[in-house]
Amino acid sequence: MSFELELAAASAAPAGYSPAIAPHPTQTSYDHVVLPGDFPDPTIMKVGDTYWASATTAEWGAVYPIFSSKNLLDWELVSHVFPDKHPAWASSNFWAPEFYQENGRFYVYYTARKKGGMLCVAVASADHPAGPYHDHGPLVGQEAGSIDGFAMPDEHGDLYLIWKEDGNSCHQDTPIWAQRLNDERTALVGEATELFGNDVRWEGPLVEGSALVRHNDWFYMFYAGNSCCGKGCNYATGVARSRALLGPWEKYEQNPILIGNDTWKCPGHGTVTELDGRWFLLHHAYFAQSHEFVGRQGLLSEFTWNAQEWPEFVNRSPQAAPLTDLARLHIAEEFEGNELGPAWQWPLGQQPTSRVHEGQLHLTAKPSRLGALVARRTHVATYKAATTLDFAALPADTFAGLAAVGDPYNALALMAGNGQLQIWHVKSGKQQCLQHVFIEPCATLTLRLEVWGGQRYRFAYSTDGATWQPLPTESFTLNGTYLPPWDQGVRVALVAQGAEDTTAVFNNFIIRNQR
Structure with a gap:
């Protein structure tokens, strides 16, 4: 086929980029690749009848894409948190954005490396989910690094930042910490509390990627363990729960609850959402046939609550089908x-x-x-x-x-x-x-x-x-x-x-x- 014919055939498809696969007919399964391509550490929130998502951009601009969807399956790229210049205080490692909304204000808690220094969790805010966002700078940066910030109110309504101390970067453990945010949601106040660390064999050198949800008076923390990336990865997802945000936390004895299969490898680092009473984790995984050459793609995986009130995925693995309508x-x-x-x-x-x-x-x-x-x-x-x-x-x-x-x-x-x-x-x-x-x-x-x-x-x-x-x-x-x-x-x-x-x-x- 000549280049002109190739170009004509390609031009018959919608111009530009849309990560959506196709409009989906009425169906029972929501397990799909919804962000095909390199979109690690996806986050999701619902505002009214619209879902908003973002993901890690690492060393690429524009920083943190913002997608919108009405149905969780078909997503449109509408803007970026930092569409032109990234924040002046940071140099690299733009990882793991997490949305939070409160009183008509929208926040993105994100990770970046301070110029000449450590990894930090920072925050930006906006009057609309699509932005524009104003950066407020770092909230915490421990000596070993601080990553994967997530905002969650406790049982009294006080808002806390949950994050991981990046101890694996210097051959140390990786505790998950919590500390209260100020009323402006732009600084930490009080003392930090350690919630738990990597103390179970499957977790390997780390636990990270915390995402919390409250269900039937329990706080549930979905988290990732072990090695995230590359051909030798063995990432998986676990869950812990507590009656109070600051603990004590109980890890599920059946962890990990989400592991790889023949199609999808190393699933982890996701955020929970809900649609019509059904529960989903938007997370990343490698497609086995393309793995690191395409990167970690955004998958939607449905879970249910068992009789003991723990989340369960079908076959403990992603059920999304491979992309077929390429x-x-x-x-x-x-x-x-x-x-x-x-x-x-x-x-x-x-x-x-x-x-x-x-x-x-x-x-x-x-x-x-x-x-x-x-x-x-x-x-x-x-x-x-x-x-x-x-x-x-x-x-x-x-x-x-x-x-x-x-x-x-x-x-x-x-x-x-x-x-x-x-x-x-x-x-x-x-x-x-x-x-x-x-x-x-x-x-x-x-x-x-x-x-x-x-x-x-x-x-x-x-x-x-x-x-x-x-x-x-x-x-x-x-x-x-x-x-x-x-x-x-x-x-x-x-x-x-x-x-x-x-x-x-x-x-x-x-x-x-x-x-």
Whole structure:
């Protein structure tokens, strides 16, 4: 199939990004992948008839996506907590946002690393769930680090922050703490109380990701234990309960209550919600066939309460079916409007200058590393991606192209410039050119990336959109197993490297998912 036909087919699907799979008919099962792609540590809250969700963004901007839904299954990306610049006090590790609402005010308690210092739990607030949010800065930052903040009123109505001391970062235990919040909900007051720690074998080196709910006069804390991320992860979900928020807490003797299966690996770190008297945990898990190459995806898993008033999941594992209608997750971007849509990302603190004009993306170059880049999450580990570059307009000594990116220090890219094409291999910040070919002058140049299983990569190019020249050769592919960081999936990016007064022009961008 030619690139024009591929692009036309992709354009038949809705333009831009929507993580929803499809409108669902009336059905009994709510167990679904509702946030496909790299959306770890999801949070959820209900306001009126609308559900709101967010998730970890780690080292990518914009920080903390905000989704809305009326039915828990079909979600729309509407904004971000920090859509442009992230808070000035923080440098990285934007993890685990948690919503809280009170008296028409909305709060996001989140984790970030203080510049030159430790991980902290901080808070931002807004008058509407979609924002804009005003940051109030850190609430707590212990020497070992403090992460995974969750706000919960106690049995007297006093609001407390629950968080994890990140002791596993320095080979120590990981107690879960609680401390009262002030009336403005922007600072801690009084003394901290330790609730419990990792003292059961399945929990391994840590307990974290606390999410609390009250049911029949019990406080229930859903929490995660063991190793969260990567191919060797063994994450699982447990639950504890108490009559009083500050304890004593009793862990369920049947823990863990949610473990992996043949389809979904390492389920954990979720938030509880309710619909029509039914109970759900929105949590993350790796799809077994794509694992770390796509990242931890947002799943909805239903649970019930047993006779002993403990939560139970069917078969103690996620029942969500694998994604099947992959065509609805194709990305077809023809750069309509006057700015990039909210699904585009960039490396944290490196938001590029870009402009959308007359169906083209104008991306201002940067000289460092890969250069300036804008990226999209992937949904599967086998796919094709392509873009058409206005090659004739590319300034001298400026390179532009298409890349598979784990982070700015780890990437594989096909870059055009100075009358040639180059394959760039970037690993641990070290860049080398694996292959280059000279090409005749042409108006436009189409670049294509093919990926199999997240591990094998091959590029191709076309000067007419129909005849393809593979790079490297047909019999050879590049190894991309090194690309994903320990806690993130691979993205596909448009890249421009060169002097900061130069611009690369892209005509389109597609990703077509395959099994």
